[in-house]
Amino acid sequence: NAGVMQNPRHLVRRRGQEARLRCSPMKGHSHVYWYRQLPEEGLKFMVYLQKENIIDESGMPKERFSAEFPKEGPSILRIQQVVRGDSAAYFCASSPVLAGVYNEQFFGPGTRLTVL
Amino acid sequence: GDSVTQMEGPVTLSEEACLTINCTYTATGYPSLFWYVQYPGEGLQLLLKATKADDKGSNKGFEATYRKETTSFHLEKGSVQVSDSAVYFCALSETNDYKLSFGAGTTVTVRA
Numbered sequence: 001n002a003g004v005m006q007n008p009r010h011l012v013r014r015r016g017q018e019a020r021l022r023c024s025p026m027k028g029h030s031h032v033y034w035y036r037q038l039p040e041e042g043l044k045f046m047v048y049l050q051k052e053n054i055i056d057e058s059g060m061p062k063e064r065f066s067a068e069f070p071k072e073g074p075s076i077l078r079i080q081q082v083v084r085g086d087s088a089a090y091f092c093a094s095s096p097v098l099a100g101v102y103n104e105q106f107f108g109p110g111t112r113l114t115v116l
Numbered sequence: 117g118d119s120v121t122q123m124e125g126p127v128t129l130s131e132e133a134c135l136t137i138n139c140t141y142t143a144t145g146y147p148s149l150f151w152y153v154q155y156p157g158e159g160l161q162l163l164l165k166a167t168k169a170d171d172k173g174s175n176k177g178f179e180a181t182y183r184k185e186t187t188s189f190h191l192e193k194g195s196v197q198v199s200d201s202a203v204y205f206c207a208l209s210e211t212n213d214y215k216l217s218f219g220a221g222t223t224v225t226v227r228a
Contacts, residue, residue, distance in 0.1 A: 003159060004159055043216070048214060098214060100213065101212050
């Protein structure tokens, strides 16, 4: 059973461009979580999605960031008009049921975004 | 808000040495505490966890005890191997919440 897949692993964008980060959850997992790790900081929760629904986007910046998890295909984190401060590692996690202390969420290897 | 502070790295050790990575936290309630490990090229994996005060989590020779009085959850291993080389993350979540808050990670390198 393949783990959580993220691509690309490294992404370079110039200021003002769009970044699209993809996350394929583990087979049978319908819950997806995105986290961001800024330089020298810990991972911070951004958004929680189920198929075709955003459940909790309390950690996502209001401007320029959006996320989706369509019925078919991977979850996408989209950042429009990127700025240097968006440079970070973006991690995706998935779980078969709602994650909690007794239900583990499984993480992908992350996408490292660099904005020039 | 909740936060986790862990020992800065990088840490370099010789095989069979003792490892301790310090982790302290601030939280409004009674959080659950976790250690995750990220091996090169892989995703973060849950290493161990503790859900209440004085609980000890253990796995693969690693241990950590939930200390409410010192708000700490230090990771320890008595004898490390080269295969323990990885980045270690301390994390917490409020009671049964899916949102995890992580420390910045500590890179550990074990030399043969």
